[in-house]
Amino acid sequence: MRLWTAILLTAALASATPAFAQEADEDVGAVSSGGLVAEAVPTAMARAVDGFIRPGYRxxxxxxxxxxxxxxxxxxxxxxxxxxxxxxxxxxxxxxxxxxxxxxxxxxxxxxxxxxxxxxxxxxxxxxxxxxxxxxxxxxxxxxxxxxxxxxxxxxxxxxxxxxxxxxxxxxxxxxxxxxxxxxxxxxxxxxxxxxxxxxxxxxxPRGVQAAWKAPGPDNPLYRTQGEAATELLGILVHGVESLRDQRLRPVFAGEITPKPSPGHPKLAVYWRSGETMDSVAGNALGLKALFDTAGMRALLPADRQSIADSIDIVFNDLIASADAVDQPIDKALMNPAERVKLLLVLRNANDLLQRLNMDFGAAIGLGAGFSFADGD
The missing domain is CATH 1.20.1420.20 (M75 peptidase, HXXE motif)
Known part of the structure; x- marks a missing residue:
C-alpha cells in the first residue's frame, strides 16, 4: 500500500477505539424539523422497482x-x-x-x-x-x-x-x-x-408486489400512506447497513474492535472459504447506494434539507472505497496491521452512514426521534 494511503487511513482511524461504533460526528442528527415531500414518493417507489429491484433479480x-x-x-x-x-x-x-x-x-x-x-x-x-x-x-x-x-x-x-x-x-x-x-x-x-x-x-x-409499491394509498394492502411507503424504502437502507456492519463484519473481530492485530473469528465471515468476504461487503454497499440513487431518494427531502443527501452520498462512496481497499482474505486482514486498519475504516463508515440515514434522513422526512426501524414502528 502506498505510504500516503496508509497515512490517510491511519488519520481517519485516529479515534478508532473499542467504543468507536457509538461515536458520531457532532452534526449527525442535528437537523431541524422538516417534512416528507409526499408527492415524490410514488415516483421514488416506481424507480426503485423498475430501475433497481427488477433488474437486480433479472x-x-x-x-x-x-x-x-x-x-x-x-x-x-x-x-x-x-x-x-x-x-x-x-x-x-x-x-x-x-x-x-x-x-x-x-x-x-x-x-x-x-x-x-x-x-x-x-x-x-x-x-x-x-x-x-x-x-x-x-x-x-x-x-x-x-x-x-x-x-x-x-x-x-x-x-x-x-x-x-x-x-x-x-x-x-x-x-x-x-x-x-x-x-x-x-x-x-x-x-x-x-x-x-x-x-x-x-x-x-404488474398486478403483484410492484403495483403495491407504485401506488401507495388508503386501498393499498401494503402502504396506506406516502409516509408508510417512504418508511419502507428508507428501512431497506437502514437494515442493509445494519446487516453489513453487525452480521458481516463485527463478529469476525471477536470483540476486539481495535487496530491491534488479533486473529478474531474469520470463519464467522460470509464466503470466507472462497475469499469473497469483502467483495460481498462492497457489493452490499454498492447495492445500497444504487437503490438510494436510482430511487432518487433525495427528492423525498425538503428543499432546505438537500445537504443531507449530499453527505449520505459522500459516506456511501467512502464505504465502498474502504471495502474495496481491503486486499487480503479476511483471516490475513485481521492479523495484518495495515489491512486491519482498513477493516476498521469500513466499520466506521458503516456506522456513520447508518446514523445519517436513520437519524438525519429519517428526521428530515418527519420520522420522530423515538422512531425505531428495529421496533417495526
Whole structure:
C-alpha cells in the first residue's frame, strides 16, 4: 500500500477505539424539523422497482443460470480448467446476490426464499454439519433439484455450494466424471436458478408486489400512506447497513474492535472459504447506494434539507472505497496491521452512514426521534 494511503487511513482511524461504533460526528442528527415531500414518493417507489429491484433479480437469474451451465461440463469432464470456470461463475452469483440481497422485503421473505439462497449466519455450524452429512452419506436425493428443495434451507444455497466447491476435499470434484459431489453442486445451482426465477417473476408481475409499491394509498394492502411507503424504502437502507456492519463484519473481530492485530473469528465471515468476504461487503454497499440513487431518494427531502443527501452520498462512496481497499482474505486482514486498519475504516463508515440515514434522513422526512426501524414502528 502506498505510504500516503496508509497515512490517510491511519488519520481517519485516529479515534478508532473499542467504543468507536457509538461515536458520531457532532452534526449527525442535528437537523431541524422538516417534512416528507409526499408527492415524490410514488415516483421514488416506481424507480426503485423498475430501475433497481427488477433488474437486480433479472441479473440473479442470468448469473445462477450461467453457474448451472458451468457445472454441467465440470461434472461430465472434470478438469482444473472447468473447476476454475465454475468457481468464477460462483463468484459472479455471489456478486449479483450481494447487490440485491439488501431488499429483504416482499417475495424474498415468502417460502423462505432468502434463506434458500443464503443461509447466514450459520450459528453453531448447524448448516455446515448438514452439508457434510450429505457428502459423507452420498445422499442421492440431494443431487436432484426438486428433492433438494424439500430439505433444510441450509443445504441448498450459496453457503452449501461454497463448501462443495471450496471446502474440505473439494478436489474430489476432479476425481471422476459425474461424481456425487459435483452432482450435488449442480443440483444446488439449479435450485438457485429456480428460486431466482420465482423472485424475478413475482416482481415482474404488474398486478403483484410492484403495483403495491407504485401506488401507495388508503386501498393499498401494503402502504396506506406516502409516509408508510417512504418508511419502507428508507428501512431497506437502514437494515442493509445494519446487516453489513453487525452480521458481516463485527463478529469476525471477536470483540476486539481495535487496530491491534488479533486473529478474531474469520470463519464467522460470509464466503470466507472462497475469499469473497469483502467483495460481498462492497457489493452490499454498492447495492445500497444504487437503490438510494436510482430511487432518487433525495427528492423525498425538503428543499432546505438537500445537504443531507449530499453527505449520505459522500459516506456511501467512502464505504465502498474502504471495502474495496481491503486486499487480503479476511483471516490475513485481521492479523495484518495495515489491512486491519482498513477493516476498521469500513466499520466506521458503516456506522456513520447508518446514523445519517436513520437519524438525519429519517428526521428530515418527519420520522420522530423515538422512531425505531428495529421496533417495526
Amino acid at each position: 441479473d440473479l437469474v442470468e448469473r445462477t443460470g450461467a453457474l448451472a451451465d458451468h457445472l454441467r461440463p465440470l461434472c461430465h469432464r472434470p478438469s482444473p480448467q472447468s473447476l476454475a470456470r465454475a468457481r468464477r461463475a460462483f463468484s459472479e452469483v455471489t456478486a449479483a446476490w450481494s447487490r440485491i440481497e439488501i431488499v429483504r422485503v416482499g417475495p424474498v421473505l415468502d417460502d423462505n426464499r432468502f434463506e434458500r439462497v443464503l443461509f447466514f449466519p450459520d450459528r453453531k455450524s448447524t448448516g455446515l454439519k448438514q452439508v457434510q452429512r450429505i457428502l459423507a452419506e452420498n445422499d442421492e436425493t440431494a443431487t436432484i433439484a426438486t428433492s433438494l428443495r424439500g430439505k433444510s434451507v441450509a443445504v441448498q444455497g450459496l453457503g452449501a455450494l461454497e463448501y462443495v466447491l471450496f471446502g474440505t476435499d473439494a478436489d474430489e470434484l476432479l476425481d471422476a466424471p459425474d461424481g456425487f459431489r459435483c452432482r450435488y453442486a449442480r443440483a444446488i445451482a439449479e435450485n438457485l436458478t429456480s428460486v431466482a426465477a420465482e423472485l424475478s417473476a413475482a416482481w415482474e408481475n
